[in-house]
Amino acid sequence: MNIGKSLILLIVAAVLTYPLVPQSSDYIIHVMTLAMVYMILAMGLNIVPGFCGLLDLGYVGFYGIGAYTAGLLTIHYDMSFWVIVPLAALNGALWGALLGAPTLRLTGDYFAIVTFGFSELVVLFLTNEIWLTRGPLGLPGIQPITVNLTWLNEAWYFQFYDKTPNFYVVALLVGLVFFIMRRMEDSRLGRAWYAIREDPLAAASCGVNILNYKVIAFAISAAIGAVGGCFYARWSMFLSPDMFKFWESFLVLCMVVLGGLGNIKGALLGAVILVCLGEVLREVLTSLGLPPETRFMAYGLIMVLIMRFKPSGFFPAIASSGRSNPLLLDLQKRLAARNAPKDEARDAAA
Amino acid sequence: MTPLLEIDGISKRFGGLLALTDVSFNVIEGEILGLIGPNGAGKTTMFNCIAGVYKPTSGNLVFTRDEKSLRINGRKPEKMTELGIARTFQNIRLFSALTVLDNVRIARHCRTTSNFFRSVLRTRFQRAEEKEIVDASMRWLDFVGLGHHALADASSLSYGDQRRLEIARALATEPKLLLLDEPAAGMNPRETRMLVDLIHAILDAGVSVMLIEHDMKLVMKICKRLVVLDHGTLIAEGGPKEVRENPQVIEAYLGRGAAHA
Structure with missing residues (x-):
């Protein structure tokens, strides 16, 4: 195993054991948990602009749908988190498909505008449908995540008020989403998306039904966003419509662009960098006497610098997709074996 | 024998421009058919109609596969590919x-x-x-x-x-039918020779080929049958020799009067 890989594994292991250290600070755990929520969102958003090449400015809409689905199901029906996650994902996918099917015929900027409008619609709905969402008053009193194992042992009923267990729940979700993304990336589905991103006409003439695959991408992306929202609702235990403003979409998009469009690891890195930067700026800006909202100016500046100096992000593109696939490694070996005799012959001739 | 692809009175209109006017010809299984004509004659428009990129304004495309004939005009490109019509592009479109x-x-x-x-x-x-x-x-x-x-x-x-x-x-x-849009464009003589061998190998693999090409030497060498378009109409059809001697074809390429020169 090479050094880079071991180093990454070491960092991941260190981060995962941090909450178990007795001196660990609640604040750091909180920031890490938040970073992981954004990791889920960034991985989910990555599918649409990264894999399919469509600009999506309304991703936070699906995050909001997932969060309110989880919040309302918890308050009214007292459902378990583990049941709500798939339900929220399905609800997100449903709205993704409903929005995508009629609008994905639009291209480029027009599509971006429609998604932007959609996220504003979600916020307006959450603000005005007071009978359902309590509007601007917000949705307080959402129960935290519980694990009910009383069927194994009477005493095993856990309620995660504490930071640490929530940290592990979201780590589990990040792992799950990462796993799903890696498998999609290197499959018939992922390849169809890359084809659409690279050249839609050529993709169609290879037999890819462009509209269908765009809708699938949009629905899966929305489902992952809803899963992120679902955890957020049970973790923060309070929701209000202004948590799902356009700025959040912009922030997640920044993460994806910063890490490298279409690269899963890039999305993870982008999420960590921007969440940490947000925390640092909150301190720095207040000490300078500026309101914390000015941090969005810093994000804007970062985007400008990225576009100027590293236009394809830290990890450029998807070129690495499936390089670790055993089928391709096997093929590489066979090709090397096939080319070897030729090289020998050339050497002999020389 | 039923042709692999029957093109029956195809017209394609873009607003006021009639790019193809009532063009009819057949593609027979196991042949290399050349589609030639001066620039702007409507050759690529014809390809796009067959490949499903454009919907013909009128006329019929009938594709026969496994003894079943299907009217295929207006189907989407991915459906055409599924049926067995594949294509390459004039300006390379790789991923x-x-x-x-x-x-x-x-x-x-x-x-x-x-x-x-x-x-x-x-x-x-x-x-x-x-x-x-x-x-x-x-x-x-x-x-x-x-x-x-x-x-x-x-x-x-x-x-x-x-x-x-x-x-x-x-x-x-x-595919059963492969549409090649100017495959030899920009190739050097050695690459062109390899292309000729490749096209023959494709034919041997049971795929019929229809090709647009401006390299007349290549076309005359490998195509048994040619279809000539000019200004969106079919002006000649037949073997390379017939087509070469057809006064209308000479006129289309070299201008009026050239046929008598």
């Missing part, structure tokens, strides 16, 4: 950020079925299918002579190799 192998693997899309759930769960079926996709892709890459470049980026290939990769990609969809 240039992807590897050579991935370009061909994408073309296996219409012959495979794994969906989201199978991909995520990596079922036995999906793994077998992925293996089959790689094997089939390598077969077609070896067929055009690009096997050893399989894991290189498509954009790193030479121009002639990119043209051949496009042909491999089209062949990987398992």
